[in-house]
Amino acid sequence: MSCREVKEIIQLYMDNELDARSTLEVQRHIESCPGCSHLLETYLKQDQALKQSARSEMIDSNRVRENILAAIAKETRRPKIGWLLPAWKRVAVIAILAVSATFLFFQSGWLLDIKESVYAAVAADHADHCSIEAVMGAITDSQELNRLAAAYGKMGATPDLSRFGYVNPRGRTCKVDGIEFLHLVYYNQDKQPLSLFVRPHASDLIANELTVIQKDNYEVASISRSGVDLLIVSSLDEKLAEEITRAVAAQL
Ligand SMILES: [Zn+2]
Ligand SMILES: [Zn+2]
Known part of the structure; x- marks a missing residue:
């Protein structure tokens, strides 16, 4: 992708409006191009300043x-x-x-x-995407998954949950409640699949600290750490859901 192309879609990139492939291409370009990375930084600062002034106008x-x-x-x-x-x-x-x-x-x-609706939305998306049929069409290539994990979660690789028996993550990018996430589904020999939703931190999307909410018979755990928002949907008990969420957060 050229600098000109990046400049044309950088606003969409900032608004998370691009599909996963373009997001990755922009990301890769920005990582290797000081000019565009500086431009992005400037835009992000402007964006933040605008948001802040909008908020202070709302002050009672x-x-x-x-x-x-x-x-x-x-x-x-x-x-x-x-x-x-x-x-x-x-x-x-x-x-x-x-x-x-x-x-x-x-x-x-x-x-x-805080959008409580996002918890219900990830639970519904989990139900849609952890079925056997949904396995087809998901990304299984580990290199591609690692690239997505880097783009959405600033992670070196997809989180390792093997000590909990969850392996072979498959991924896709999902719009949940209108917000794009990397959705990873992990499989376990003895248990129901587990979903991990990752995206760059957005203010007021989820609580910063570890939170577990029950939605449609699923445990939805969330945490925000190192500039990344994380939601985990499982059929586990609250304690184990919390433990796994902490384990993933520790890998951020
Ligand atoms: Zn450039
Ligand atoms: Zn999904």
Whole structure:
């Protein structure tokens, strides 16, 4: 892929709108081209700045105003203290109140923004793609799988789950809840298959810390680590699901 071609589709690449093959081609080009890698970095920074300013506009300005009004009311009720406080200190008090209001907003916003729907969606996709029929058409070539693991999960290779009896991963890229993941299915001689969904970290997609949610009789475990979002769907008990999720996260 040439620099010109990369520049044409870099926005799509950033939005995860490309198919796996083009994603890989762009990735490979960027890794070997300082010019395009610099361009991507610049775009990512702009993107982040835009997102941040969009978020700060959402800050509950009413709450900030209420806090400021309350602070002013307090001061007028106790005129001596208000009078004794130098002007810059009064400004500082108001600024601190505004900052804590912002902090509260982000705290509650963080919980509301997590897409619970992604847990249900990966459980449904797991049911679709771990059947015997779905084995056909999946990618089995380990070199190709390792390349995908690098592109989606920044991993050197597909995670090794052999100590849990899960081997022979097969993969495909799946749009789950509108978001593209690398979907790896591992097989076990004695147990139901297990699915691993990997993608570069997106804010507010899943909780950062290890979380296990039951969806449609599946255990869906998730964790965000080293800039990678990871969801694991299995029919295991919660404890083992957690253990395997930690084991994969440790390989990130
Ligand atoms: Zn280039
Ligand atoms: Zn799938």
